Amino acid sequence: MSERELTITELGHRGDGVARTENGPVYVEGALPGEIVRARVENGRALDAVVESPSPERIAPVCRHYEACGGCTMQHLADKPYLEWKRGLVVNALRDRGIEFPVADTVAATEGGRRRAVLTASRAGGQTLLGYHQKASHRLVDISECPVLDPAIVRALPGLKSLAAEVLPKKGELRLTVLNTTAGLDVAVDKADKGYDRKIPALSQKSVELDLARLSVNGEVILEIRPPMLDMGGVGLVAAPGGFTQATLAAEEALSRLVLAGVGKAKTVADLYSGAGTFALRLARRANVHAVEGDAAAMAAFDKALRKPQGLKKVTFERRDLSRRPLVRDELDSFEAVVFDPPRAGAQAQVEQLALSKVRTIVAVSCNPATCARDLKVLIDGGYALQSVTPVDQFRFSPHIEVVAVLNRE
The missing domain is CATH 3.40.50.150 (Vaccinia Virus protein VP39)
Known part of the structure; x- marks a missing residue:
């Protein structure tokens, strides 16, 4: 399959650059309008694309995990055109x-970053990974930073990983929904190992060390140190564990x-x-x-x-x-x-x-x-x-x- 030169004319709804060709649109991940890229094309998608003429609207991504993590797709585009x-x-x-x-x-x-994050934890080679899935993949990216999250959640990442390790199932993944409330972090763990009740003392201790407002596992509240309050326009509300709130x-x-x-x-x-x-x-x-x-x-x-x-x-x-x-x-x-x-x-x-x-x-x-x-x-x-x-x-x-x-x- 030979390489070809593509001119990007627009952004698609998922953020991919789009090149219009005689055989239909070609989608180029990470490309911006006005750029010229060289790539192999297969089934309407560019493979191994190299940007030969970058757009003036291209900027440097702000996160070290950008290339691997599937959480963000548009860190390379300046604010106004974004x-x-x-x-x-x-x-x-x-x-x-x-x-x-x-x-x-x-x-x-x-502003202030996402106060609500849904993180995934799994085992790999005897280690615990905590983060987001790679784009279009089941591979989990172990994150150490995240510029879109509330700093309070980022600071808690090492402790959250340690907490997740206590209740990880032998196979599969578990999910942590973390919400920063006016009383501190509210953490809800789903898909934990069925025998998690044996780990309640360790989970409670880690919750205290992390100064969590509340910890829930598989729908059960393990420890509530302070009610995890949200301010709804002057009305106080305790969020349901893992419940929906605006991000x-x-x-x-x-x-x-x-x-x-x-x-x-x-x-x-x-x-x-x-x-x-x-x-x-x-x-x-x-x-x-x-x-x-x-x-x-x-x-x-x-x-x-x-x-x-x-x-x-x-x-x-x-x-x-x-x-x-x-x-x-x-x-x-x-x-x-x-x-x-x-x-x-x-x-x-x-x-x-x-x-x-x-x-x-x-x-x-x-x-x-x-x-x-x-x-x-x-x-x-x-x-x-x-x-x-x-x-x-x-x-x-x-x-x-x-x-x-x-x-x-x-």
């Missing part, structure tokens, strides 16, 4: 659904500002796919809120937060799988505004009901531009008009982007 590429992901997703609308500049929301505090605040601005002066709001109340607890400062969520642990954390006087307006909630049993038109019509923040698969069943409703304002929050665009098209076809679309970047150096879209019924 944020514009993120915006372009949203523009293209909308365009694919026939939606032409001015998308706002990307909000950079990575960075900066993104949570940016998304919340956009949601609150989108809802405006509505006095009755439904928060669908509410999680533990990221938006609901903030909205309840000025509106009556009904929160709906399918996850029992998230609902329990939300319920516990509401039991303390918080100066909120009326808040109700229910556990409900909205993908199987969405709120129907008659249930929705009692709300002036609806906020929804579904998983990556989107909220197709729910938006079909929203499109039939009389709800005045809808705020859609999404971590997947493709399914977001699909859901927005359903709402637009149902008579809603887009008012704003804003990308929010909380996963720095990655192809992931959050979107907040506001719609009003025409």
Whole structure:
């Protein structure tokens, strides 16, 4: 297979450089628009690519693990074109659904680093590895630094590796979900060895040495030194072990500002796919809120937060799988505004009901531009008009982007 020269014209949605050829697009990992690379081509992908003419927008990666680790893909692109590429992901997703609308500049929301990390641990040659998988591989990269993480998590990496070694299964991997809370690190270990109960004394000792707020193993709380609190806009909430939270505090605040601005002066709001109340607890400062969520642990954390006087307006909630049993038109019509923040698969069943409703304002929050665009098209076809679309970047150096879209019924 002979080498050929390729000119990169654009970035793909995963961050690969794209060269347009007579045989179709060729994807070149790590290449940037305007660059000329020499590579072998197989099945539409470049192999052993060498950049012969680098772009002026190319910068040096900031992490020693960049070449091996699959956690980041875009450390080699300067900030301004990087944020514009993120915006372009949203523009293209909308365009694919026939939606032409001015998308706002990307909000950079990575300050302080990710407060939530999902790490993997495994054995290799008698040693414990802790880190992330190599891109498109089962190989685990043992990390000693990570520029996208909260420094408190980075400092704890050696201790977390030692803790993981205590409960590693003989075969396979285990997962550590680490969350930096106002009380310290909350660590939830999943897929630990079934006999972990024999290691509880050692685990407790290591938790004290690491000054963890809480340690959970396979869903069981082993030790809670301090309640791992999160501040939800002035409302204290104890996160469920390993539960979902926004990855960075900066993104949570940016998304919340956009949601609150989108809802405006509505006095009755439904928060669908509410999680533990990221938006609901903030909205309840000025509106009556009904929160709906399918996850029992998230609902329990939300319920516990509401039991303390918080100066909120009326808040109700229910556990409900909205993908199987969405709120129907008659249930929705009692709300002036609806906020929804579904998983990556989107909220197709729910938006079909929203499109039939009389709800005045809808705020859609999404971590997947493709399914977001699909859901927005359903709402637009149902008579809603887009008012704003804003990308929010909380996963720095990655192809992931959050979107907040506001719609009003025409």
